[in-house]
Amino acid sequence: MHTKSLKELSALIRRREVSSREVVEHFLDRVRSLDPSLNGFVTVAEERALARAQQADERLGAGQGPALTGMPIAHKDIFCTRGLRTTCGSRMLADFTPPFDATAVQKLDTAGAVALGKTNMDEFAMGSSNETSYFGAVRNPWDLERVPGGSSGGSAAAVAAGLVPAATGTDTGGSIRQPAALTGVTGIKPTYGRVSRYGMIAFASSLDQGGCFARSAEDAAVVLQAMAGFDPKDSTSVDQAVPDYAAGLERELKGLRMGLPREYFAEGLEPGVKAVVQQAIEVLGEQGVEVVEVSLPHTELAVPAYYVVAPAEASSNLARYDGVRYGYRCADPLDLEDLYKRSRGEGFGREVKRRIMVGTYVLSHGYYDAYYLQAQKVRRLISDDFRRVFEQVDVIAGPVTQAPAFRLGEKIDDPVAMYLNDIYTIPANLAGLPGMSVPAGFVDGLPVGLQLIGNYFGEGRLLNVAHRFQQATDWHRRRPAEDAMRAEAS
């Protein structure tokens, strides 16, 4: 059952061949038996899920129920869920239960999805390996000694291992695309403003964007359809109609112009990964896609600019965690200052503290112009690069990462090496463009992703290209062997 797509599962339960309850129980069983080896979930909401499945069955029995009725999903633990603990991967929020739902959660609820639980993530989404979580590292189902990527590592690993057919994620600098690539699943980060950020715990507000993971572009289209849309509670969400993504999946690719940025294939890209990506592009070429080389000359400035803007916003967004109203509070504070210092000192992990310090520094009096303003200028240059390229092409393609999944612990003590992981994914965040990772092959048994970047609100086109690619390939159908996971779990 777990090898079936959302579309297939939905057809089964609509034909009443299985009940939503059976589907949900099946996936909960898999979580119970396999997740101990992966650590993909922070919280499993079994009773809640079963009750929701029951309701779904009743609705389906009455001939009702929107697209995702009765379909199991999981939420990255960055999305607030009413009455269900939301930790953001941090000790700071280890016992925090929100009194409200994130808009994306509420929309998926309305679409009938059944949330099985909350998935593990890098603390406050800061990380590219899912090793910074207070709840421990997540492991890659393709090789348990390796990272699944981050920050949405739990969601990616859970979908890859078939613990859930789809899951939500967020992407600030690559946090959906990079783990999707490293775990061999399909992940999409839409245009900034497409999915409401309300109730999505902020890391870097001008970059954060919600999206999803699924087994295929076709499934991702259904999930994104449910999540997307204007939200009056988020001033930065965009009031623009959401097209019917599923309806556009089959469009012919003939005549589509695809740009390959020279800078994304330059030094640093591992030859194996490069070969996989080039092969994938050839597959698309066979479908009539016109491939042209393009240039995004400011690409090398993206990582440094990102590591000014993102920590600056994070240092501000995380100021609210002060131990006063909710969240972690140190024991026996001596006075107010002690309460602040120890609550924050003990409640946040190393990487979060590092970024708060960097962010505080770059916003400080006398440094603001040199760092923050400069980074904003670079951001504009990067957006302009993309604007020029999208005058010539419809879609940009390239690698998601320079290499496949690295080993646990390999980069955790080398922040710069870790940050460089996101060199191909960060530019789309800085420009606010939609991006996708599509399983494109393997190197030494480890999955490799093809990145697609679209123009503003071009999610439909990305899903279309990915879907046509997946019709011609079966990389997205490959599954990791379960023996190691089972052995580890028992």
Place this chain on the structure above:
Amino acid sequence: MEWETVIGLEIHVQLATRSKIFSGAATAYGAPPNTQACAVDLGMPGVLPVVNAEAIRMAVCFGLAVDAHVAPRSVFARKHYFYPDLPKGYQISQYELPIVAQGRLNITLDDGETKTVGITRAHLEEDAGKSLHEGFERATGIDLNRAGTPLVEIVSEPDLRSAKEAVAYMKKLHALVRYLEISDANMQEGSFRCDANVSVRRRGDTDFGTRTETKNLNSFRFVERAINYEIERQIEVIESGGRVVQETRLFDPDKGETRSMRTKEEANDYRYFPDPDLLPVEVDAEFLDEIRRGLPELPDAKRERFMAQYGLSAYDAGVLTATRELADYYESVAALAAGDPKLAANWVMGDLAARLNEHGIDITASPVDAARLAGLLQRIQDQTISGKIAKEVFDVMWRDGLEADAVIEQKGLKQITDADAIAVMIDQAIADNPKQLEQYRAGKDKLFGFFVGQVMKASRGKANPAEVNRLLKEKLQG
């Protein structure tokens, strides 16, 4: 040594929106703690601000009323500091691009001269909550009802030269925001509060002296006292060879002094940057025109009109337009008791104002409303009662809440204008005072007043004084 004082004020005005500036929670004053704070006000993880359009409209109103430049594009910024009543660890304010800049306000000085005070800027921001120290044992209570209440902070140029000028400016601003109905400006509730930047320099110097900022002055009197205290303190420091330290000070109204709160060195680095959760505020020409058309008549224009329309002096017109409510009251009285706007002005500024003052009652709550006062004035105009009797009638109206006519009727105070009736009283007065008559006729003119008094007394004040004069003259000469 001659010293000159330089003062600039920062005034926080709470806008009278129904909901908060970035959330839907209510802004009503006095609710039980934390009952008017929603997830956004509490700074819960994941929540986002959405700007209240009404707060924007009000700020624009203010900008137009002070002849300022209203920015077509202004930007909300985050101002960071840690404090328990600041839920997000930052206050959403405006920094580099405020919504209002370069305005001005005219104030009238004691000598009747007009002075123009520059307004550097006015920006929108959210208020913080309140920390409550009383009633807690080794703890502080936090009430976030006020958190997120919309404020405009109005920053003046350092154009003010005395505490009196500062108070005049503050009062003018106070009246203005009430005219505009953008704030109730209730000072006890903190809806209108002031920080005063004060420095002194030797007369003739062109550079400013080092300034101090005295925080949270919530009455006109405190502003005056705090500024005067600061002026004296600073002069004393300099004259005794010391230097004024740039710092933030607090005014202690009980002791009547200011004391140091924190120095510049201890000041926060607020790390302002544009709030990425909010879009820039765009104000287009069409919106500006719409607001401009909807602006009420402003105090200065109203004063001019009162002078022209009612023939009032600049002073009287100034007093009567000091608040919109007083001006409205006056205009109602003047309209209803048509024909003598000066009489109306005298009554409103005289007997009524004295009584309101004495009882600390606001004009809107006056037991003698505009229609009733007009009713009284009509009886003076049609000579039913004299001005003197009117005061008596007014007292009863104030006390018992009655119409003028009812009081006149009840007490039999109707003026006697009938010449025959008055003649009878005059004859009696003359007959009763033969000695005075003799002296008068011998040339002691002053005694005329004595006879007027006798007649008025006999009529219990009701005889028409003009008629008494005329008839008495005839009779005494006879």
